[in-house]
Amino acid sequence: MITEQDVPYLPRGVRIHRDTVRDAWVLLAPERAITLDAIAHAILTEIDGARSFGEITAALAARYNAPVEDIAKDSAGFLGALRDRRFLEVQP
Secondary structure: OOOOOOEEEOOOOOEEEEEOOOOEEEEEEOOEEEEEOHHHHHHHHHOOOOOOHHHHHHHHHHHHOOOHHHHHHHHHHHHHHHHHOOOOEEEO
């Protein structure tokens, strides 16, 4: 489980890319790809390897005028799934 103090980052070889053929954002890794919806893209574009999960969720809550608790819960689930699939790393 990701905590507020954890700093998520995309590991080497993983990047966000605009797929012009599909007209969609995708998360690319060696020999793997995931199509991103608007929410997933919004979360991933906040990840810079410097800010903590708490700072990221606060920024998203402010941008979308939503409760921080709801953003944190949904984001933690999404990022946890990416971490399990090795599309994301977390620095404590």
